[in-house]
Amino acid sequence: RxxxxxxxxxxxxxxxxxxxxxxxxxxxxxxxxxxxxxxxxxxxxxxxxxxxxxxxxxxxxxxxxxxxxxxxxxxxxxxxxxxxxxxxxxxxxxxxxxxxxxxxxxxxxxxxxxxxxxxxxxxxxxxxxxxxxxxxxxxxPDAEQGADHLRQIFYRMGFNDQEIVALSGAHNLGRGHMDRSGYDGPWVNNPTRFSNQFFKLLLNLEWKPRTLSNGLKQFSYSDPELPEDEKEEPLMMLPTDMVLASDPAFSPWVKKYADDKDLFFKDFAKAFxxxxxLGIKRDEQGNVTNTDNVLGGYIS
Ligand code: DDH
The missing domain is CATH 1.10.520.10 (Peroxidase; domain 1)
Incomplete structure (x- = not known):
């Protein structure tokens, strides 16, 4: 007992x-x-x-x-x-x-x-x-850079263009913080609910370049229809997010994921x-084989 x-x-x-x-x-x-x-x-x-x-x-x-x-x-x-x-x-x-x-x-x-x-x-x-x-x-990745940089970073890990776009859909969640990365604001209106909204907004809103007080550049959207006193926090896109919509090999995937939430969820889950x-080696039972340590893990 x-x-x-x-x-x-x-x-x-x-x-x-x-x-x-x-x-x-x-x-x-x-x-x-x-x-x-x-x-x-x-x-x-x-x-x-x-x-x-x-x-x-x-x-x-x-x-x-x-x-x-x-x-x-x-x-x-x-x-x-x-x-x-x-x-x-x-x-x-x-x-x-x-x-x-x-x-x-x-x-x-x-x-x-x-x-x-x-x-x-x-x-x-x-x-x-x-x-x-x-x-x-x-x-x-460095958010200020372009398509070449994105490819260099993600190809280095073994990802392709489709996977780069799928993974970037994580920016449906959370926000930039001035005191962390220096960027400011959420990508979507409901940043704690996972969906394909990031891709829809990326394609459908009119994003305006904005230079922040710290010199960083991001893209910004606020609803022009709303009166001044009802204005919500502006939404943002990083320069690297905008690249996904403009690059000829990335943008078809942005469109696919904007149109098909299930496809995005499936591809995101796989890529994530x-x-x-990455870097974990396993045997057929799924046990990690590159655990060349006695120090790690749980010592009782
Ligand atoms: Fe990201 N990301 N990310 N990101 N990311 C930021 C926030 C969050 C880039 C830059 C930033 C991915 C790809 C990229 C999340 C998940 C993922 C911020 C703001 C910057 C800057 C951080 C802060 O100020 O707190 C760039 C550049 C890329 C790229 O080039 C592709 C990927 C692949 C993922 C993923 O999860 C698969 C999440 C979630 C956040 C929100 C964090 C938070 O605290 O909120």
Whole structure:
């Protein structure tokens, strides 16, 4: 017989359902942004994985390198400590889960809770940091740049043009923060609900260039029909978002996803699942084989 104690809140190693539940419980954040930690969880998952380089097999979510200044202090990751702090109580309840698994799973759970598709997720990432696998800075995309840059960044991870567009649809969620990236505002009116609205607005609104006080350029839309006192917060697009609509190979996918939400959800789920697996090697049972560590994982 087990006696109930505070410890009974904790879970058995491997009980990912319990972790999922606790991540979901962390999403509701009244007073923070648009009331949800969901968007910043998704961005944490993406930035943890999006440093991967296929050619050198460096970077990626394995190792949770963002815990350290070299990666966590990258200006591209500004603000993501907020997400990591929100997840700390979950780690405390389930100390057996690695940060690398927790952060990627948080993205998957957040997406689903915000109305998005199921993404296939497998555990097994370790928190062992192999110095030779640490990504240099500059691996994540720079919003001020153009199509060549987007291709260079995403081809490096092994994605194609269609996958670039699908993944970029994540900007249906969340917002730019002046004190993080320097950009300002949400892409859509309901930034905590996943949909294909980002693509629809990208194609259908008249976006006006706007230079922010910090010198960054973004594109802006506010409804000209609304009287001054009813004006809502303007919507925004990054320069790299606008490129998706103008580039001849990207734009057909923008149109497809604007027209077909199911296709977008299916393609997003597939590409996001692939992103989270970059650099993780598994055997046929799904067990990770590149866990050359005894330090990572759970030490009881
Ligand atoms: Fe992004 N993103 N992202 N993004 N992103 C920002 C916010 C969010 C770029 C730049 C920015 C993806 C691709 C790109 C999310 C998910 C994803 C911000 C604002 C910038 C800047 C950050 C801030 O100020 O807090 C660029 C450039 C690209 C690109 O070139 C393709 C991808 C692939 C994803 C993904 O998840 C698959 C999410 C979610 C946010 C909202 C975060 C928040 O806190 O809200």
């Amino acid at each position: 087990y006696f109930l104690s505070a410890e009974s809140m904790a879970s058995q190693p491997g009980d990912y359902a319990a972790v999922r539940k606790d991540i979901a419980a962390q999403l509701n954040k009244p007073g923070y942004d648009d009331g949800s930690a969901g968007p910043v969880f998704l961005r944490l998952a993406w930035h943890s994985a999006g440093t991967y380089d296929l050619e050198t097999d460096t970077g990626g979510s394995n190792g949770a390198g963002m815990r350290y200044e070299a990666e966590g202090g990258d200006p591209a990751n500004a603000g993501l400590q907020v997400a990591r702090t929100f997840l700390e109580p979950v780690k405390e309840r389930h100390p057996w889960i690695t940060y690398a698994d927790l952060w990627t799973l948080a993205g998957v759970v957040a997406l689903k809770e915000m109305g998005g598709p199921d993404v296939k997720w497998l555990p097994g990432r370790t928190d062992y940091v192999d110095d030779s696998k640490l990504p240099p800075r500059g691996r994540l 699942g692939k992103l989270l697996e």
